[in-house]
Amino acid sequence: GAVVSQHPSRVICKSGTSVKIECRSLDFQATTMFWYRQFPKQSLMLMATSNEGSKATYEQGVEKDKFLINHASLTLSTLTVTSAHPEDSSFYICSARDTGGGRTTDTQYFGPGTRLTVL
Amino acid sequence: AQKVTQAQTEISVVEKEDVTLDCVYETRDTTYYLFWYKQPPSGELVFLIRRNSFDEQNEISGRYSWNFQKSTSSFNFTITASQVVDSAVYFCALSEANLQGAQKLVFGQGTRLTINP
Numbered sequence: 009g010a011v012v013s014q015h016p017s018r019v020i021c022k023s024g025t026s027v028k029i030e031c032r033s034l035d036f037q038a039t040t041m042f043w044y045r046q047f048p049k050q051s052l053m054l055m056a057t058s059n060e061g062s063k064a065t066y067e068q069g070v071e072k073d074k075f076l077i078n079h080a081s082l083t084l085s086t087l088t089v090t091s092a093h094p095e096d097s098s099f100y101i102c103s104a105r106d107t108g109g110g111r112t113t114d115t116q117y118f119g120p121g122t123r124l125t126v127l
Numbered sequence: 128a129q130k131v132t133q134a135q136t137e138i139s140v141v142e143k144e145d146v147t148l149d150c151v152y153e154t155r156d157t158t159y160y161l162f163w164y165k166q167p168p169s170g171e172l173v174f175l176i177r178r179n180s181f182d183e184q185n186e187i188s189g190r191y192s193w194n195f196q197k198s199t200s201s202f203n204f205t206i207t208a209s210q211v212v213d214s215a216v217y218f219c220a221l222s223e224a225n226l227q228g229a230q231k232l233v234f235g236q237g238t239r240l241t242i243n244p
Contacts, residue, residue, distance in 0.1 A: 010174075042231060051218065051234045052172075099170060103232075115162070116222075116232060118172035 011035055012104050014119030021092055022127055029087045029122045031102030037082040038104035042116060043075070046099040058085040092126045099123050129154045131221050133235035140209055141243050148204045148238045150219030156180075161195065161202045162220040162232065172218070178202065209242045216240070 011034040021027050031041055039060045044052040056077055057065040064077035074096075076088040085104075089096055100123075103116040130153040140146050152161065163175040176186060178195050186193050190207045206213055216239050220232040 049239075051236045052232075054231050057231060101170075101172065103172075115174060115177050117174060118164070120169070120171040123170075 010106055010115075010117045012102065012117050012119040014102055014122055016122060017120060018123045018125075020125045020127065023093050024091055027089045027092055027124060029089075029100055029102070029124075031085045031087070031104065031119050033083045033104040033117075036104070036106050038085075039082060039107060040105040041079060041085040042103045042105070043077065043085075043087050044101045044103065046101060046121075048099075052101060055087075089124065092124070094126045097124055097126045129156075129159075129221050129223065129233045131219050131233055131235035133217075133219055133238050135238045136236070137239045137241070139241040139243060142211055143208050145205060145207050146209050146240065146242075148206075148217050148219075148240065150202045150204065150235060152200050152202065152219070152221045154200075154221060154223065156223045158223070160222045162222070163193065163202075163204050164218045164220065165215045166218060166237070167215040175204075206240075211242045211244055214240060214242045 013032045013034055015030045019027055041058040043055045045055050046052045054067050055070045055075060058077045058079040060079045060082050066072045074090055079085040099121050101118055101121040103118045105116050132151045134149055138146060159180045161178045165173040165175055176193055183195050183197055192205045194203045216237045218237045219235040222232045223230055
């Protein structure tokens with residue numbers, strides 16, 4: 009249980025294009041999902057909190073117009089990197105918060121990540 | 128503000144040795160959760176354990192054990208009889224708990240553990 013998928017796993021795009029990353033909770037409902045960014049050999053930095061049916065909450069310094077987040081259902085959140093540039097190249101990881109009860113409720117389960125390379 | 132410190136950037140040991148990964152946290156909240164995650168080379172974060180601030184019982188799961196000491200704000204992780212497959216980056220994380228449940232995670236910088244055959 010508690011499986012989170014992410015698609016695509018790897019994407020290479022040209023500068024100026026937009027890239028959409030999907031995050032799905034496969035066997036539980038997630039009213040809250042989180043998007044993180046990780047640079048090589050560094051820790052995870054929270055970008056935004058995605059809430060089903062409402063606007064995302066962005067961390068300080070994260071451009072909401074550049075990183076569009078949509079959480080249209082209890083199992084799917086999407087992150088769109090608009091007009092991507094080389095400095096946006098990074099490892100993007102989503103997580104979904106299990107609120108279904110049980111011993112590990114309120115635990116965040118992570119997707120496998122998406123490696124974005126912008127040329 | 129909440130903060131998690133993993134002072135050990137890298138640790139390298141020989142297989143079968145025991146190894147302890149340190150984690151120290153700072154928070155003003157009286158209710159919070161602590162986590163450990165493993166990130167193997169594939170990149171996916173694997174959940175290992177969650178501990179809430181009211182539960183100071185140490186936990187053992189196979190070769191893994193965790194020592195939560197509220198008095199020193201530490202939540203250390205020990206791997207007994209390490210194996211090559213334990214090689215990964217390990218993250219300690221803290222989240223505040225409120226009426227809506229656990230919220231966003233604050234991660235430590237991670238400890239890169241290498242187990243040599």
